[in-house]
Structure formats: structure tokens, C-alpha cells
Amino acid sequence: MDADIVCVGFGPAMAGFLTGLSKQLVNPDGTPAVESAVMPGTPPQVLCYERADDIGFGVSGVVTRGRGLRASFPDLDPKQIPMATAVTEEKVVYLLDPIGASRRSWALRAADSCIRAFAGLLPFEHEAVELPWTPPFLHKTGGLVLSMGQFMQWVGAQVQSTGTVQIWPGTPVAQALVEDHKVVGIRLLDQGVDKQGRPGDGFLPGMDIHAALTVVGDGPVGPIGQQLDAQFGLPEGHHARDWAVGMKFVIDLPAATALQPGTVLHTFGFPEPEIFGFLYVHPDRVASLGIFVPSWFDTPVRTAYRYLQHWMLHPYLWRYLKGGKLRSWGAKTLGESGRRGEPYLVGDGYARVGEGSGSTNVLTGSGVDEAWTTGAQLAESVLELLKAKKPLTRQHLEETYLKRRRASWVEAEGRIAEKSRDGFQEGVVRGMIGMALAGLTNGWLSLSGEPLPPYKRIPTLEEYYHGRIPAAEIQQLRKECAIKGVSLHGALMQRCGWPAIPYDGQLLVSHQDALLLGGKVQAPPGYADHVAFLYPELCERCGTKICIELCSGQAITPGQGSVPAFDREKCVHCGACYWNCAQPLPDNPERMNIAFRAGTGGLHSAEN
Ligand SMILES: Cc1cc2nc3c(=O)[nH]c(=O)nc-3n(C[C@H](O)[C@H](O)[C@H](O)COP(=O)(O)OP(=O)(O)OC[C@H]3O[C@@H](n4cnc5c(N)ncnc54)[C@H](O)[C@@H]3O)c2cc1C
Ligand code: SF4
Ligand code: SF4
Numbered sequence: 001m002d003a004d005i006v007c008v009g010f011g012p013a014m015a016g017f018l019t020g021l022s023k024q025l026v027n028p029d030g031t032p033a034v035e036s037a038v039m040p041g042t043p044p045q046v047l048c049y050e051r052a053d054d055i056g057f058g059v060s061g062v063v064t065r066g067r068g069l070r071a072s073f074p075d076l077d078p079k080q081i082p083m084a085t086a087v088t089e090e091k092v093v094y095l096l097d098p099i100g101a102s103r104r105s106w107a108l109r110a111a112d113s114c115i116r117a118f119a120g121l122l123p124f125e126h127e128a129v130e131l132p133w134t135p136p137f138l139h140k141t142g143g144l145v146l147s148m149g150q151f152m153q154w155v156g157a158q159v160q161s162t163g164t165v166q167i168w169p170g171t172p173v174a175q176a177l178v179e180d181h182k183v184v185g186i187r188l189l190d191q192g193v194d195k196q197g198r199p200g201d202g203f204l205p206g207m208d209i210h211a212a213l214t215v216v217g218d219g220p221v222g223p224i225g226q227q228l229d230a231q232f233g234l235p236e237g238h239h240a241r242d243w244a245v246g247m248k249f250v251i252d253l254p255a256a257t258a259l260q261p262g263t264v265l266h267t268f269g270f271p272e273p274e275i276f277g278f279l280y281v282h283p284d285r286v287a288s289l290g291i292f293v294p295s296w297f298d299t300p301v302r303t304a305y306r307y308l309q310h311w312m313l314h315p316y317l318w319r320y321l322k323g324g325k326l327r328s329w330g331a332k333t334l335g336e337s338g339r340r341g342e343p344y345l346v347g348d349g350y351a352r353v354g355e356g357s358g359s360t361n362v363l364t365g366s367g368v369d370e371a372w373t374t375g376a377q378l379a380e381s382v383l384e385l386l387k388a389k390k391p392l393t394r395q396h397l398e399e400t401y402l403k404r405r406r407a408s409w410v411e412a413e414g415r416i417a418e419k420s421r422d423g424f425q426e427g428v429v430r431g432m433i434g435m436a437l438a439g440l441t442n443g444w445l446s447l448s449g450e451p452l453p454p455y456k457r458i459p460t461l462e463e464y465y466h467g468r469i470p471a472a473e474i475q476q477l478r479k480e481c482a483i484k485g486v487s488l489h490g491a492l493m494q495r496c497g498w499p500a501i502p503y504d505g506q507l508l509v510s511h512q513d514a515l516l517l518g519g520k521v522q523a524p525p526g527y528a529d530h531v532a533f534l535y536p537e538l539c540e541r542c543g544t545k546i547c548i549e550l551c552s553g554q555a556i557t558p559g560q561g562s563v564p565a566f567d568r569e570k571c572v573h574c575g576a577c578y579w580n581c582a583q584p585l586p587d588n589p590e591r592m593n594i595a596f597r598a599g600t601g602g603l604h605s606a607e608n
Contacts, residue, residue: 001207001208001209001210002038002045002209002210002211003038003045003046003047003185003209003210003211004036004037004038004044004045004046004211004212004213005021005044005045005046005047005211005212005213005214005215005382006046006047006048006049006185006186006209006211006213006214006215007046007047007048007049007214007215007217008048008049008173008176008186008214008215008216008217008218008222008224009048009049009050009051009173009216009217009218009219009222009354010048010050010055010152010156010167010169010217011058011152011217011218011219011354011355011371012148012152012354012367012368012371012372012375013217013353013354013355013357013359013371013372013374013375014048014215014217014353014354014375015152015155015156015159015372015375016068016072016353016371016372016373016374016375016376016379017215017217017353017375017376017378017379018046018048018159018165018167018375018379019072019073019155019158019159019375019376019379020072020375020376020378020379020380020383021046021164021165021379021382021383022046022159022162022164022165023162024379024383025043025044025046025162025164026043026162026163026164032044033387034383034386034387037212043164044164044386046164046165046166047165047166047168047209047211048165048166048167048168049168049171049172049173049186049188050167050168050169050170050171051169051170051171051172051173051218051573051598051599051600051602052169052170052573052600052602052603053169053170053522053600053601053602053604054153054169054170054604054606055152055153055156055167055169055606056148056149056150056151056152056153056156056606057149057169057602057603057604057605057606057608058148058149058152058219058332058608060148060246060248060332060367060368060608062144062145062146062147062148062151062280062288062368063087063140063143063144063145063146063264063278063280064140064143064144064146064366064368064369065140065141065142065143065366065369066142066143066144066369067369067373067409068369068370068372068373068376069144069368069369069372071373071376072372072376078144080154081146081150081151081154082147082150082154083146083147083150083282083283083284083286083607084144084145084146084147084150084151084282084283085144085145085261085262085281085282085283086142086143086144086145086262087140087141087142087143087144087145087262087264088260088261088262088263089260089262089263089264090134090138090139090140090141090263090264090265090266091130091131091134091263091264091265091266092130092131092134092135092138092265092266092267092268093128093129093130093131093265093266093267093268093316094115094128094129094131094267094268094269095127095128095267095268095269095270095277095311095314095316096112096115096116096127096128096129096269096270097112097127097269097270097271098127098270098314098315099310099497099498099499100497101493101496101497101498101499102270102271102272102273103272103273103299104273105273105427105428105429107427107429108269108273108428108429111429115129125316126315126316126319127314127315127316128267128314128315128316135436135439135440136439137363137364137439137440138266138364138365138439140264145261145262145264145280145281145282145288146368147250147282147288147606147607147608148368148608149605149606149607149608150606150607152606153606170524170600171188171189171600172188172189172527172598172599172600173186173187173188173189173218173223173224173598174186174187174188174189174190174206174223174597174598175187175223175224175227175598176214176216176224176227176228176350177208177210178231181232181347181348182347182348182349183214183228183347183348183349183350184210184211184214184349185208185209185210185211185214186208186209186211186214186224187206187207187208187209188206188207188208188209189206189527189528189598189599189600190203190204190205190206190527190528191203191204191206191526191527192204192526193526193527193528194528195528195529195568196528196529197528200526202526211349212349212391212392213349213350213351213382213392214349214350214351215350215351215352215353215378216228216350216351216352216353216356216357217352217353217354217356217357217371217375218356219335219354219355219356220243220333220334220335220355220356220360220575221333221575221578221579221596222356223596223597223598224598225343225352225356225357226596228343228344228347228350228352229343232343232344232347233344234341234342234343234344235342235343235344237340238337238340238341238342238343238358239337239340239341239451239590240335240337240341240590241295241337241341241451241452241453241590242294242295242296242335242336242337242338242340242341242362242421242451243294243295243333243334243335243336243337243579244292244293244294244295244333244334244336245292245293245302245304245331245332245333245334245550245552245574245576245579245580246290246291246292246304246331246332246333246334247290247291247293247304247305247308247329247330247331247552247574248288248289248290248329248330248331248332248608249288249289249290249308249312249326249327249328249329249507250286250287250288250326250327250328250329250605250607250608251286251287251289251321251324251325251326251327251507252285252286252324252325252327253281253285253286253287253320253321253324254285254320254321254322254323254324255285255323257285257320258320259279259281259287259320260281261281261282261283261284262281263279263280263281264278264279264280264281265277265278265279265280266278266365267279267311267316267317268428268432270310270311270314271291271307271310271311271314271498272297272299272307273428274293274294274296274297274424274428275291275292275293275294275297275307275311276291276292276294277289277290277291277292277311277317278290278291278292279317279320286327287324288608289312289317289321290308291304291307291308291311292334293307293550294336294424295336295451295454295579296421296424296425296431296451296457298457298458298459298464299458299459299464300458300459300460300461300464300544300546300549300582301461301464301488301489301492301493301549301550302546302549302550302576302580303487303489303493303549303550304331304550304552304576305511305514305552306489306490306493306498306501306511309501309508310498310501312507312508313501313508321507323506324506324507325506325507326506326507326509326514326517327607328520328605328607328608329514329608330572330574330603330605330608331552331553331572331574331576332573332574332575333574333575333576333578333579334355334360334367335355335356335358335360336360336362336421337358337451338358338359338360338361338362338414338417338418339358339411339414339415339417339418340358340418341358342357342358343356343357343358345357345401345402345405346394346397346398346401346402347394347397348393348394349392349393351378351382351397351401353371353374353375353378354371354374354375355367355371357374358414359371359373359374359410359414361410361413361414361417362417362420362421363413363416363417363420363421363435363438363439364413364417370410370413370414373408373409373410374405374410377401377404377405377408377410378401380400380404381397381400381401381404382400382401384400385397385400415443416438416439416442416443417438417443418443419434419438419443419446419448420434420435420438420439420443420446421434421435422434422446422447422448422449422450422451423435423446423447423448423449424449425449425450425451425452426449430447430449431447431449433447434446434447434449453584453589453590453592454546454579454580454581454582454592455581455582455583455584455592458544458546458580458582460543460544461474461478461488461492461543461544462474462543465492465496468495468496469492469495469496473495474492477491477492477495481558482558485557485558486557486558487548487549487551487554487557487558488545488548488549489549511553511554512554515553515554515570520603520604520605521553521569521570521571521572521601521602521603521604522601522602522603522604523568523569523571523600523601524600524601527599527600527601528597528599529566529568529599530568530571530573530596530597530598530599531555531556531566531568531571531577531578531594531595531596531597531599532566532594532595532597533563533564533566533593533594534585534593534594534595535583535585535586535593536561536562536563538583538585538593539562539563539564539583539593540561540562540563541583542562542582542583542593544582545558545564545582546580546581546582547564547577547580547581547582547594548564550576550577550580551576551577552572552574552576553570553571553572553574554570555567555568555569555570555571555572556577568599568601571599571601571602572602572603573599573601573602573603575596577594577596578592578594578595578596579592580592581593581594
């Protein structure tokens, strides 16, 4: 099939692109403002394919300054968008460890002792200190609290109502079609295949769609972005080694909540010093809250779900959350390399937008506005080229899109953020100082540190628990958990003093119950598994098996032999396994032993 423009993914970046484009393809009198090359006499044929079951079924709790969003919608009224509200209050909170189980450095322990000793003089309450000042670079004053799902559905309806763009959810793109270094379109995913991708009854090979421009906005773990990175490489010195796994609950707050709509809390310090938390209050007593587990958290037990529950139980937060009820949950990875992870943004026949193009800013904790803005910049550029009847070549896209992007605030702020997190590579206290330095000096000063791939930094379980749990006991626990087919982290955390979670069936539910209750995971049959373990021999020599420990949906479990088992029906498509595998590929040390391919299904919730 032929189209003029084909788009991969419908996240905020693509929404920015299609909003800008769709508004200007038709003149006020209904005639085409520019003409389609494949269907003369009509406006360009624009098709967008999204892998999730419906529009806006991704995961991200969002507070945003909304500069790019407001530029596209100057009259934006949050009341028009379900779950949206203006930011009213913003606090940064340091959480102390009320249990004594977290791994704190001596510096942090000393700081905690000082805080407790001078508690009467400090804003210290409920085992936490509210910082008297929020650094300006973190401020979202004048911004918005949004449900990304609801916002994307709102934008999707507006874009489609123009009649110039078709968005197809539940339709994963399998690959980009590349001929002579030129992207000429995309191929959709095969249907009617078994888990290994072998044709079965009702086999339907993925359709090819040829287009003059392929816009790639498939996010931090998108398979088309991965393919282009593998095919065209990354610019000299660039890499994508910084990331975080974000896990989130959407909850009903208790009836008597003191939290007002528009409240924004950022936390650090607990359950482990490296884990950052967020809580945003929507209208009608609904809140989005969650944690980020970053790439530089050097533990083989990176279990976001269990840590999220301990975080909610912290006295500072629990006083607000007790009596609340889970509505929905999910997980997603966040590409945190930013400007340093930027791939080639344009080439013949293609352009990249959004987080997969390195737009996310780790210093300001902002990704949506940046992603949106890159999409909007591409829309202006494509319209300029189409009106000038110039082909969508690398050169022309560089002269328009790249030029706009380089001259914009996304680039300027991305440069400031570039080295802001390097300090974390050598500890959280150093990291916070480095971040503050970069933020307060506009990037002139920062602390150094080399981001390493996980296999170079994740210690073995025996190394990590040295002095706390004897190696023989770890071995015994490993055997017991393998027999039960469960991950190890529960037993290890319990052994280190983390208390059992007091399940209440409402907000504190087991991981499995969350999959049924709040996750609503879908996995349509007839598609190949999207998570694959590439080399069994690498799994055999892998002692940490971190993929099992961190899996956001308990979809990866101990297998029959050394290779883990994967259950698509529990996978929330967060992509965490793709980043975290502990063994490098023999032919590409930047990539690990897990493939994360195109797949349908995942979370079925438009509230996240
Ligand atoms: C828990 C969490 C909280 C966050 N909170 C904030 C916040 O408060 N403020 C903020 O500004 N940012 C926040 N972010 C970051 C923000 O969500 C991202 O920066 C933003 O979503 C990036 O937009 P994008 O369009 O580039 O990519 P994505 O949002 O990842 O969208 C990519 C889309 O492509 C689709 N796709 C992928 N592969 C395929 C395929 N093969 N075929 C078809 N479709 C495909 C995906 O399903 C997805 O819909 C948060 C992120 C997380 C994980
Ligand atoms: S997929 Fe990676 S982390 Fe998991 S067992 Fe295999 S090598 Fe280890
Ligand atoms: S298997 Fe699915 S749920 Fe588990 S970490 Fe990988 S992408 Fe996330």
C-alpha cells in the first residue's frame, strides 16, 4: 500500500507532529493546502500505527510545564481534559528510612543522624524533611498535572476529527523498509503465527506501507528506533546507557484526603537512596504516584513493584494514602541519556521525534513537553517542504527540522542537562550535588562519572549481599525459589529486614493481583513473543538472572533449564528487561541478551 507519510507510534511526540500537520493540510474552504503524491487531488495520505490496544494506553504520570502543548493549543483549558488540572503546589521531600533496611552510605547515615538530632529546628515530620526551596530547574509553576492516557485520547480525537489523519491502534510496526540507505516505509507485524513467529492457521504476513516520509516516534524501547540505530549507528560518542524504570499507580485517595488537586510531590531517599518518587494530584480525589528505579542503582534486585509498596508505606506518604484504592497501574522505561543518546535525527525518507530521539530532559524531569515540541517542529518543517514541493531527503530535513530543533529550547536545555546526572555514577550524594551544580550553573559545572552498561556495574547477588547474607544461604534461597518458580528478591529483601507488605486488598495488593485488578493486561493470540532470550548459553552463565528479579509484570520467571520463561499474558511492555539484562552480546557490547521486538497487547488502561 502507498501513503504519503507513515508514522510509527502515537505517543506525545507523534501527537505533537500530527496536531501541527493535520491543522494545515486543508484550506478553510476544504481544498487541499498541499496535494498527495499517491492520491492526486486530495490532501496527503497520513497513516499512524500504534501498537497498544487503544490510543493513550501507555504509562506515565505527568506534570509538565506544558510550553510546547500550549504553543499548539493556545486556548488550552485543563477543564476540557479529564483528570487535568493546573499545578498549585510543588514540594521536594527527603524521606528518611524509618525501617533501617535501606543501603545508605556513611555520608547519608551521618546526614540522617544530624536531621534526627536537630529535628526540632527543621521541617521534620513523619520521618521526612520538606525542602524549604525547590530548585528553579525542577519548577513546574504554571504547568499542568495530566493523565497521559486521557490527554492522548483527547488529542487523538482532535487529530482524527480533521479527517486528514488515520490512527490505527492495536497495529504494531515490525520494521522499517530500508533500500540503499533510504527508508521507504514500514512493514506491519505478521499475524497468525505461533510464539516463535512460525506461520500457523490464518497466517497473514505483515503489510508493507510505502511512503515518502516515515516518522519514527516509538519511544525509548521502540523496535524501529532500535533497527535504525543498528543500521545507521549513533553519532560519535553517543550512547543510550542511562535509563530508568518507572512504575506507577493511579489511585482513589481516601474520602477525607488533605491533598488538593494540583499538588506535586517529588521524593528521594527511600526505599533506597537511589529511588526517586512522585505524587501528582488530579481533580476528584485521584492521584498518580510512583517511583523510578535508575540505571545507576547498583543492585541485582531492581524490583520496582516491591519497592513501590515500601515507598507508599513510608509514614510521610501513608498518612495521605491509607484508605486509598488502586484504580490502575503500570510500568514504562524512560530513556534518560537525553542529548547524549541522540541518534541521527534525519535521513533520506525518515525523521525521528520524541524520547527515542534523545529529547527527554533528566535535569528538569521532563519528557512530554520536549517530545511534543520535537513533533511540532517536524510538522512545521514537513509542511514547509511539501508546500515548496521539495523531496523529503536528508538534506532538506536537515535544513528544516534539524535547524528548528537545534535553535529551540529543547536543544538549549538538553545541552544543560547533558552531564547533570554523571555524578550519580559514583553515589547518590555526589549525584545530587552534581545535579544541583549543573542546574544552578546552566550546565557550566557538573561532577564527572562514566555511565556504564548494566553488565559492567551490576554486582552478583553474592557480592551485593556480602556481609549481610552468606553465599551458601543465597544459593539455598536460589534453589528454593527456582523450585517454586518465583523470583528471589522477596526472600532476599525479607532476609535484610524489609517487612512483609500488609496486603489490604485495596491499595496494597500482591503483584499478581495488581495484574488482574489494576493492570488489565491483554495479549491477543496469533502474534510472536516480543520478548526473546537471544543466546541460551549466555543465560546459562548468568548468575544474577536480573531479568526475573526486575520484571514489572512477573512475566519472566525461572525456566525449565537455565533460560528464563516468558509469559506474554503478564507482560506490561515496560521494556525494563531490554535495558537490564546482565550479559552483553558477543558482537555488540552495547546490547544485551534480551530482544524487545514489536508486539501487541500490554496494559489496557487509559488512566495512566
Ligand atoms: C512512570 C513515568 C512517569 C513519567 N512522568 C513524567 C512527568 O511527570 N512529566 C514528563 O514530562 N514526563 C514524564 N515521563 C516521561 C514521558 O512519559 C516520556 O518522555 C514521553 O512519554 C515520551 O513521549 P514519546 O512520544 O517520545 O514516547 P512514548 O510515550 O514512549 O510513545 C511511544 C509510542 O510508540 C508506541 N510504539 C512503540 N513501538 C511501536 C511499534 N513497533 N509499532 C507501533 N507503535 C509503537 C508505544 O506504544 C507508544 O504509544 C514519565 C515516564 C514514566 C515512565
Ligand atoms: S536474559 Fe539476561 S539477565 Fe536474564 S538470565 Fe539471560 S543473560 Fe541473565
Ligand atoms: S517481560 Fe514485559 S513486563 Fe517484564 S520487564 Fe520485560 S517488558 Fe516489562
